[in-house]
Amino acid sequence: xxxxxxxxxxxxxxxxxxxxxxxxxxxxxxxxxxxxxxxxxxxxxxxxxxxxxxxxxxxxxxxxxxxxxxxxxxxxxxxxxxxxxxxxxxxxxxxxxxxxxxxxxxxxxxxxxx
Amino acid sequence: xxxxxxxxxxxxxxxxxxxxxxxxxxxxxxxxxxxxxxxxxxxxxxxxxxxxxxxxxxxxxxxxxxxxxxxxxxxxxxxxxxxxxxxxxxxxxxxxxxxxxxxxxxxxxxxxx
Numbered sequence: 001x002x003x004x005x006x007x008x009x010x011x012x013x014x015x016x017x018x019x020x021x022x023x024x025x026x027x028x029x030x031x032x033x034x035x036x037x038x039x040x041x042x043x044x045x046x047x048x049x050x051x052x053x054x055x056x057x058x059x060x061x062x063x064x065x066x067x068x069x070x071x072x073x074x075x076x077x078x079x080x081x082x083x084x085x086x087x088x089x090x091x092x093x094x095x096x097x098x099x100x101x102x103x104x105x106x107x108x109x110x111x112x113x114x
Numbered sequence: 115x116x117x118x119x120x121x122x123x124x125x126x127x128x129x130x131x132x133x134x135x136x137x138x139x140x141x142x143x144x145x146x147x148x149x150x151x152x153x154x155x156x157x158x159x160x161x162x163x164x165x166x167x168x169x170x171x172x173x174x175x176x177x178x179x180x181x182x183x184x185x186x187x188x189x190x191x192x193x194x195x196x197x198x199x200x201x202x203x204x205x206x207x208x209x210x211x212x213x214x215x216x217x218x219x220x221x222x223x224x225x226x227x
Contacts, residue, residue, distance in 0.1 A: 032213045043118070043204055043218035051213070090157065094213045101170040102147075102216065106156040 002027040004093045006105035014113045015083050021076040021108050023091030032094040033074040035065055038107075039087045047089075050074065061085070086112045116140065118207050118219035126225045132193040135222045139186050139207030145169075146188040147216060148180060151202040160203075163188055164211050192224075200226045 003026045013019055025031060032051050036044040048059025055067040065076045074091060088109045094102040119138045127133050139146050148160040159172040163182035180190040186207070192199055202223050206216035 034215070036218075041220075043220045044206070044216075045218070046215050049215060101159060101162055101211070103159070104149075104157040 004105040012111040019078045023074045025093045034092040036090045120219040137188045137205030143207035145208045145211040147206045149204040195226045
C-alpha cells in the first residue's frame, strides 16, 4: 500500500538559516507529489507540486523541492527562513491511478528562533 | 475566484447529537474531499466526491456520511457524536481527482462535549 512518511515531527531553525524538511513515499510507480503548508487556524495551502519533468520544483514563498526517485524522497528546502514560515508542513502523494486517493503525511511543525 | 468556503466555522455539540457540515467548492471544481484533522492522528481522509458520486472512502465508521449536490456543493454528516469526533474538518476541492491540486477551505472546528 502506498504511504508517506515525514520522519520529523518538529523542527526548529533560526531565522535566516536554511531549511530542509524530509518526505519519503512508498509507491510502485512515480506518484504525483505535493507539499502543503498550514498556518495556525487555517486550511492547507499548496506550496509546490511535482508531476513529471525537471526533478527540482520551485514553489511559492521561496520554497523548492527535489524529487529523487532512487531514494523515494521529495524533500522541501528553503535557503533562508523567515519568522512567517513557522507553520505545519505536509507532504502528500497522489497515485497515477485515478481510482485511488491522495495520501498525506503526518506533518512537520516548523519552529523559528529569532 | 472565490476560494473554498466551509460553514459553520465553529460548532459545539454534545455527545449523541448529530451534525451537518457544508462545503462550497471553487467555481468549476467538481471534486470535493473531506478530511478530519486531530493533533494525535493528523490528517485523515474521510471521503471524496466527484460529480455527485463517492469515489473513495476512508476508514471511518458508518456514522460519518456525505453527499454532493449537482452544483458540486458537499455536505458531511456525523451522527451519534462521540467525544473523539472533536476535530478540525477540512474540505478541499479540485477540478478532477486525484492528481489535480486540492484547494482547502479554512475548516470547521467541531467540539463535542
